[in-house]
Amino acid sequence: MSTVLETEEHTALRAAVAALGKRYGREYITALAREGEHPRELWAEAGRLGYLGVNLPQEYGGGGAGMAELSIVLEELGAAGSPLLMMVVSPAICGTVIARFGTEAQKRAWLPGLSDGTRTMSFGITEPDAGSNSHRITTTARRDAGGDWVLTGRKVFISGVDISDATLVVGRTEDARSGRLKPCLFVVPRDTPGFDRTPIDMELQSAEKQFELVLDDVRLPADALVGEEEDTGLLQLFAGLNPERIMTAAFGIGMGRYALGRAVEYARTRQVWKAPIGAHQAVAHPLAVAHIELELARLMMQKAAALYDSGDDTGAGEAANMAKYAAGEACVKAVDQAVHTLGGNGLTREYGLASLITASRVARIAPVSREMVLNYVSHQTLGLPKSY
Incomplete structure (x- = not known):
């Protein structure tokens, strides 16, 4: 396609x-x-x-x-x-x-x-008490007398830690010039002492598991810090977050296309009266709308990817958030409509759609909720004042 x-x-x-x-x-x-x-x-x-x-x-x-x-x-x-x-x-x-x-x-x-x-490699940013507010991250890193880093903090909903060689952990260090805490990223190998993981019991059926992480005085060598100490900051963090949103959009669009494809195939062949059910507009039109919305989401995703690849981080940030929002909404609607099209068969394992009812919500709520995307657009794009 x-x-x-x-x-x-x-x-x-x-x-x-x-x-x-x-x-x-x-x-x-x-x-x-x-x-x-x-x-x-x-x-x-x-x-x-x-x-x-x-x-x-x-x-x-x-x-x-x-x-x-x-x-x-x-x-x-x-x-x-x-x-x-x-x-x-x-x-x-x-x-x-x-x-x-x-x-x-x-x-x-x-x-x-x-x-x-x-x-x-996994990516550890989300914390129990910070949510979408990266400014409230409490995982901190300090230098010891020998020059090593010591990390302390907690993370939640971190994917694939059990199968990753390391986790790229977002923490905060003290800026020597200003004295303020600034974002920084550290490579933490999986078996580092003090780096503990606990699986989170999820209803979501996925091969990739979610974990809560505890960093209890995790000691790392000086070169575990990504880049140079004086250059760490928000730019490095957002260099990863924009691709995350673009790829979440791709994840949602792909899932929506899979669900829509199964529904269209079923609607073409399922016959109850004189014609297949796909001939009825009450069935056909919602599937057509789902297709349109997935195509529109892909266009925004392509724009975001093109801006990012051209080096326009600011433009990519706006477009990536919009793409993630559009894809999440289109994915949920496509999955829901596919299940409705198949009726009872939509809830069977044979057709492979029932588990997508839960999985499709991932594109809507992660890595940032649709409400936070709307906050971004209203503040950054439209220039409206903040309520927080």
């Missing part, structure tokens, strides 16, 4: 990734989720084919492309019923931050593995 905004290379990438996704499919993903396993085979093959690191620099094993290409990969895997949630985290957020701001040693250590899928 290409558009006039995409190149021949993009069209070919879509077709190749779609073929890969179909070889695995929805049954593969849901079976692993029920068994508490991870899609290791699909992840490994996507890495070998160069899809996981398509956005990362060529000199470190990546494809040298950008978020436009990476979002195509996730969207097409999702449309085939086999999305890889960790793509949002490992190559898009963590890979981007390290590629843009990491030291040369950090780039050599992490980017080749993130590119080919042999290494994975």
Whole structure:
């Protein structure tokens, strides 16, 4: 499903990734989720084919492309019923931050593995008492007498920590010049002493698990800080958050396309009276609306990716938030309408839609709620005053 905004290379990438996704499919993903396993085979093959690191620099094993290409990969895997949630985290957020701001040693250590899928990284920002307010992050890092970093704090709803080699943790350090706390990012290896994880019991059926993290005087070497100490700040943080929103949009669009495809197939063949149910406007029109809204969301996602890849971080921030909002809404509506189209069959395992009722809400509430997106647009775009 290409558009006039995409190149021949993009069209070919879509077709190749779609073929890969179909070889695995929805049954593969849901079976692993029920068994508490991870899609290791699909992840490994996507890495070998160069899809996981398509956005990362060529000199470190990546494809040298950008978020436009990476979002195509996730969207097409999702449309085939086999999305890889960790793509949002490992190559898009963590890979981007390290590629843009990491030291040369950090780039050599992490980017080749993130590119080919042999290494994975989680992203730890959300805290129990901070929610969407990154200014209230209480995870702090201080220097000890020997120059090491010591991290203390808590994180919640952190994806895939059990399968990641490390977590890119967002904390705060004291600025030597101003004395104020400023954002900073640290690479925390999975088995570091004092770095403990507890699974969160989720109703969501997903191969990727959610965790609460406790950092109890986690001691890290000086080079665990991403980039140079004097350069840390909001720019590094938002370098990862804009790709996160773009990729969440791709996740939602892919899921919505999968659900819509199942519903259209069913509506074409399900016959109760003289014609298939898809001939009735009460069935056909809501599916047409779902298709339109998914297409509109993709256009905004493509705009956000193009702005980001061109280096326009400010423009990308606005567009990425809008794309995430539009995709989340379109995904939920497409899934709901697909279930209604199938009736009772929409709630059976055979058709693979029931579990999407819960999963589709992820695109609406994470990584930032639709209400916070509306706050962003009303304040940053429309210039309206804040109520908080």
